[in-house]
Amino acid sequence: xxxxxxxxxxxxGLLLGGIxxxxxxxxxxxxxxxxxLNIAHGTLLAISGVVASLIFAATGWNPxxxxxxxxxxxxLFGYLFHAALLRPLASRGKxxxxxxxVLITVGALxxxxxxxxxxxxxxxxxxxxxxxxxxxxDVIVPLTQVWILAGIIGLTVILHLYLxxxxxGRAVRAVTQDPxxxxxxxxxxxRAKALTFAGGSGLVAVAGVLYAMIYPVDxxxxxxxxxxxxxxxxxxxxxxxxxxxxxxIMLGVAESLTAFFWAPKWAPAISVVLLLVILVLFPRGLxxxxxx
Amino acid sequence: xxxxxxSSRPVALAGIAAFAVVLGALPxxxxxxxxxxxxxxxxxxIIAQSWDWVNGQMGYLNLGHYAFYGIGAYAFCxxxxxxxxxxxxxxxxxxxxxxxxxxxxxxxxxxxxxxxxFGTLTIVPLCELLASNLxxxxxxxxxxxxxxxxxxxxxxxxAAVLVLLTLATTWWLMRSRFGYAxxxxxxxxxxxxxxxxxxxxxxxxxLCLSAMFAGLAxxxxxxxxxxxxxxxxxxxSVALIPIAxxxxxxxGLLLGPLxxxxLLSxxxxxLLVKLHMLQGAVYGLVIVLIGRFLPGGLLRWKVIANNPHLxxxxxxxxxxxxxxxxxxxxxxxxxxxxxxxxxKIDKNKIVLRCExxxxxxxxxxxxxxxxxxxxxxEIVGLVGPNGSGKTTLFNLISGIYQPKxxxxxxxxxxxxxxxxxxxxxxxxxxxxxxxxxxxxxTVRECIAIGRSYGRGAAPLRxxxxxxxxxxxxxxLGAQIEMRADRLSLQQKKALELARALxxxxxxxxxxxxxxxxxxxxxxxxxxxxxxxRDRYGITVIWVEHIFSALAQVVDRLVVLDSGSVIADAxxxxxxxDERVLAxxxxxxxxxxxxxxxRA
Numbered sequence: 001x002x003x004x005x006x007x008x009x010x011x012x013g014l015l016l017g018g019i020x021x022x023x024x025x026x027x028x029x030x031x032x033x034x035x036x037l038n039i040a041h042g043t044l045l046a047i048s049g050v051v052a053s054l055i056f057a058a059t060g061w062n063p064x065x066x067x068x069x070x071x072x073x074x075x076l077f078g079y080l081f082h083a084a085l086l087r088p089l090a091s092r093g094k095x096x097x098x099x100x101x102v103l104i105t106v107g108a109l110x111x112x113x114x115x116x117x118x119x120x121x122x123x124x125x126x127x128x129x130x131x132x133x134x135x136x137x138d139v140i141v142p143l144t145q146v147w148i149l150a151g152i153i154g155l156t157v158i159l160h161l162y163l164x165x166x167x168x169g170r171a172v173r174a175v176t177q178d179p180x181x182x183x184x185x186x187x188x189x190x191r192a193k194a195l196t197f198a199g200g201s202g203l204v205a206v207a208g209v210l211y212a213m214i215y216p217v218d219x220x221x222x223x224x225x226x227x228x229x230x231x232x233x234x235x236x237x238x239x240x241x242x243x244x245x246x247x248x249i250m251l252g253v254a255e256s257l258t259a260f261f262w263a264p265k266w267a268p269a270i271s272v273v274l275l276l277v278i279l280v281l282f283p284r285g286l287x288x289x290x291x292x
Numbered sequence: 293x294x295x296x297x298x299s300s301r302p303v304a305l306a307g308i309a310a311f312a313v314v315l316g317a318l319p320x321x322x323x324x325x326x327x328x329x330x331x332x333x334x335x336x337x338i339i340a341q342s343w344d345w346v347n348g349q350m351g352y353l354n355l356g357h358y359a360f361y362g363i364g365a366y367a368f369c370x371x372x373x374x375x376x377x378x379x380x381x382x383x384x385x386x387x388x389x390x391x392x393x394x395x396x397x398x399x400x401x402x403x404x405x406x407x408x409x410f411g412t413l414t415i416v417p418l419c420e421l422l423a424s425n426l427x428x429x430x431x432x433x434x435x436x437x438x439x440x441x442x443x444x445x446x447x448x449x450x451a452a453v454l455v456l457l458t459l460a461t462t463w464w465l466m467r468s469r470f471g472y473a474x475x476x477x478x479x480x481x482x483x484x485x486x487x488x489x490x491x492x493x494x495x496x497x498x499l500c501l502s503a504m505f506a507g508l509a510x511x512x513x514x515x516x517x518x519x520x521x522x523x524x525x526x527x528x529s530v531a532l533i534p535i536a537x538x539x540x541x542x543x544g545l546l547l548g549p550l551x552x553x554x555l556l557s558x559x560x561x562x563l564l565v566k567l568h569m570l571q572g573a574v575y576g577l578v579i580v581l582i583g584r585f586l587p588g589g590l591l592r593w594k595v596i597a598n599n600p601h602l603x604x605x606x607x608x609x610x611x612x613x614x615x616x617x618x619x620x621x622x623x624x625x626x627x628x629x630x631x632x633x634x635x636k637i638d639k640n641k642i643v644l645r646c647e648x649x650x651x652x653x654x655x656x657x658x659x660x661x662x663x664x665x666x667x668x669x670e671i672v673g674l675v676g677p678n679g680s681g682k683t684t685l686f687n688l689i690s691g692i693y694q695p696k697x698x699x700x701x702x703x704x705x706x707x708x709x710x711x712x713x714x715x716x717x718x719x720x721x722x723x724x725x726x727x728x729x730x731x732x733x734t735v736r737e738c739i740a741i742g743r744s745y746g747r748g749a750a751p752l753r754x755x756x757x758x759x760x761x762x763x764x765x766x767x768l769g770a771q772i773e774m775r776a777d778r779l780s781l782q783q784k785k786a787l788e789l790a791r792a793l794x795x796x797x798x799x800x801x802x803x804x805x806x807x808x809x810x811x812x813x814x815x816x817x818x819x820x821x822x823x824x825r826d827r828y829g830i831t832v833i834w835v836e837h838i839f840s841a842l843a844q845v846v847d848r849l850v851v852l853d854s855g856s857v858i859a860d861a862x863x864x865x866x867x868x869d870e871r872v873l874a875x876x877x878x879x880x881x882x883x884x885x886x887x888x889x890r891a
Binding site for chain 1: 299347351355390398402403405406407409410411413414417418424425478515528532535536539543563571572573575576577578579580581582583584586587787
C-alpha cells in the first residue's frame with residue numbers, strides 16, 4: 001500500500017473532521033451559553049443538506065449562493081424556536097429544565113425528519129458539483145474539497161475573532177462563564193442565549209450545504225451527527241472553538257483511517273466509544289484546551 | 293389531605309384489581325387487532341415505568357434505557373433459534389439485560405446531571421452498531437427471524453402479568469426504605485451520603501432492576517413479533533417515546549407513566565387511522581408540547597392536584613405513617629444508641645482527633661496541618677474569618693473530601709479512606725451552612741431518612757413515626773407533613789439539625805446556623821445545642837460568626853486563620869489572645885500599646 005493512498009485517506013479525514021467541527025461549534029456555543037442539550041442539532045444539518053440539494057437540483061446555482069439563502073431562514077427559525085419553546089423552560093428547576101429540553105428537541109427532531117421526508121422524499125441526496133481536479137503526484141484532490149476546507153478554516157477564524165473581540169462575542173463568553181454575573185454587568189442574558197441558539201443553527205446550515213457537497217444526506221441521518229458533535233465538545237471543552245476544531249479533525253481522521261484499514265461499518269463506533277471512554281476517564285469533560 | 297392519605301390504599305388496590313380483571317378478560321371478548329394494540333401498550337408501559345424508576349425516583353435521566361429492551365430481545369431470539377427452550381431464553385433476556393446494566397453502571401454513574409444524559413445517549417447507537425456489525429453472533433442487519441408461530445395470546449398474558457408486577461414494584465418503591473434512598477439521591481446526593489446512604493449499590497440495583505424489566509419486555513415483544521433487526525430494536529426516535537409518555541403522565545408518580553402511556557399510545561393509534569401522512573410530525577408536535585407546557589406531567593397539573601377526588605394521583609409517595617403516639621415538645625428524643633446518655637460521658641475520652649490534617653485545592657491550601665482534640669461531651673466553637681477553612685475542615689471530618697495529608701481519628705479509628713456514609717454510621721452528623729433539605733420530601737420524610745440510614749438504623753416505619761419527636765424538638769411539630777422547600781430559612785435550618793440528630797451522632801458538626809436569624813431565634817438555637825449535650829451527651833463542634841451566640845454555650849474555642857489553628861483554648865482565654873483579637877475578633881480600641889506588643 002502506497003503512501004499516496006494514506007495521504008488521500010488523511011485528507012478526506014481532515015475534510016470530514018472540519019465539517020464535524022463546524023457542527024460542533026454550534027452545539028458547543030448553544031450548550032455553553034444557553035445550557036441546552038439540543039438533540040435535534042444534527043438533524044438540522046441533515047435538513048439543510050437536503051434542502052440545499054433540492055435547490056441545487058432545481059436551479060443549478062453555485063452552492064456558495066445557496067448558503068446565504070439557507071442561513072438566514074435557519075437563523076430566524078433558530079431564534080423563534082428558542083424564544084417560543086426553550087426560553088420559557090429557564091424558570092424551572094435544573095432537572096425539569098433538562099427534561100423539558102430533551103422532550104422539545106426530540107419532538108422537533110421527529111417533526112423535522114418526518115416533514116422533510118414527506119416533502120422531499122426519504123432518498124439520499126447530494127449536491128453533485130463538477131469540479132476540476134488537482135493532482136499532486138498520485139494524490140488526487142477535487143478542487144471543491146480544497147475550497148470547502150478553506151471555507152471551514154476561514155469561518156473558524158472569523159468566529160474565533162468575533163468571539164474574542166466583538167462586543168457580542170465577549171458577551172457570549174461572559175454568559176458562558178457566569179450567567180448571573182453577566183446579567184449584572186448589563187448583558188441581556190436571554191437575548192444573548194437566543195442569538196447564540198440562532199447563530200449555532202445558522203452555522204449548522206452552512207455545514208449542511210458543505211456536507212451535501214461531499215457526502216449524501218437524508219432526513220433521518222441527523223442523530224449520529226449529534227452524537228459526534230457531543231463527542232467533539234466533550235473532548236475539546238465546552239464553549240472552546242480551538243478545542244472543538246482539533247477534536248473534530250481528530251475524530252474525522254480516526255473515522256477515515258478506521259473505515260480504510262478496518263471496515264467502513266465500524267467507523268461510526270469511534271465517536272460513540274470515544275465519548276464513553278472520555279466521560280469515564282474525565283467525568284466533567286476533557287478541557288484539554290482550557291479557556292484563557 | 294388526611295382523608296386522602298387514609299383512603300388512598302383501598303382506592304389504589306381496587307383500581308389495580310379492576311385493571312387486572314379488564315386485562316385478563318380482554319382476550320375473551322376482543323379480536324386480534326385490539327389485543328395486539330393493548331399488547332403493544334403494555335410493552336410500552338413496562339419500558340416507560342422501568343425507566344421512570346431511574347428518572348422519577350432516583351433523578352438520573354437515562355436516555356439509553358431502550359437499549360435494554362433491545363438487548364433482552366436479542367438475547368432471547370438468539371438463544372431460541374439455537375434450540376434453547378422458551379423459559380431459559382426468557383430468563384437469559386432478564387439476565388443479559390441486568391448484566392449489561394451492571395457493567396454500564398461503572399462508567400455511567402461517575403457522571404452527574406447533563407453529563408449522565410450525554411453518556412447514556414451513546415448506548416442506543418452503540419448497541420445498534422454492535423447488533424449490525426457482529427454478524428456472526430447477531431446475523432447483522434438482516435435481523436433474526438423466529439420460526440413461524442402464533443403466540444399473541446400467551447404473549448399478551450405474559451405482558452399483562454409483567455405489567456402488574458411492574459405496578460407492584462413501583463408501589464413497593466414508593467413506600468420502602470430502598471425507595472426513600474432513591475428519592476434522597478434524587479434530591480441531594482451529597483446529603484444522602486452524609487445521612488448514611490451508600491450511594492453506589494442503590495444506583496446499580498436501580499439500573500439493573502429497570503434493565504431487567506425492559507429486557508423481559510423486549511423478549512416478550514420479540515417472541516410475539518417473531519422478527520427483530522438492529523434498526524427496529526435500537527431506533528432512537530422510537531427509543532425516546534416511552535420516556536415522553538412517562539413524562540406526559542407525571543414522572544415519579546405511582547400512576548403517571550401508566551396514564552401517560554395510555555394517552556400517548558391511543559393518540560398514536562388515532563393518528564395511524566386518521567392520517568395518511570405526517571403521523572410522525574403530529575406525534576413529534578405532541579412531544580414538543582408536553583415538554584413545553586407540562587413540566588411535572590399531567591397528574592401534577594393543578595386541576596388534578598387540587599381536586600379532592602383526584603389529588604391522590606398527584607401524591608409523591610404512598611407511605612402511610614399510621615397512628616403515632618401523641619408526643620409533647622419536651623419529651624425525650626427516642627435515641628437508641630446506648631452511648632447517647634448524659635451519665636456515660638467520659639470527659640477524658642477523645643471523640644475526634646485531627647493530626648496535622650491538610651487539604652489543598654490545586655495550590656490553594658485550605659486546611660494546613662490542623663491538629664485538634666475534641667473530648668466527649670464538649671461543645672467546641674470553631675471560628676475564623678471567611679475562607680479560613682472551617683467548612684473545609686467539616687468536609688474533611690464528614691468524608692466529603694479525603695485529606696491530602698495527616699490523619700483524622702474518630703474514637704481512635706482512622707477514618708481516611710472511609711466513604712461519607714460509613715463516617716455517618718460511625719456517628720458523625722453534620723448540618724450545612726446553606727440548608728440542604730431533601731426539597732421534594734416532607735419534613736417527616738427528611739428526618740426519617742436520617743434516622744433510617746444513620747447510626748440509629750431504624751426500620752422505615754419506626755423512623756417515620758419517631759421523626760415527629762425530632763421535629764417537635766426543633767420546633768417543627770406543626771410543619772411535619774409540609775414539603776421541605778416550603779419552609780422558611782429558619783425552619784430549614786431547624787430541619788437540618790433534626791435530620792442530623794435523627795442519625796444519632798455522637799459528634800455533631802453544626803455549620804453556621806445563627807447568621808440570618810433573629811435574636812430570639814438565636815436564643816432558641818443556643819438552647820437546642822445546650823440541650824443536645826446536657827441531655828444526650830452528644831459532643832458538638834459549632835462553626836459560627838455570631839460570636840454572642842457561641843459565647844453563651846461553648847466550652848472551648850478553636851480559631852482558624854488561613855487554614856491554620858492560631859488558638860485552641862477555653863473560651864475565657866481565647867478571647868484575650870492577641871492573635872485572635874488581631875485576625876478575627878478585632879479590638880474595641882486599637883491603641884499604641886497593642887502595636888508595640890506586636891513589634
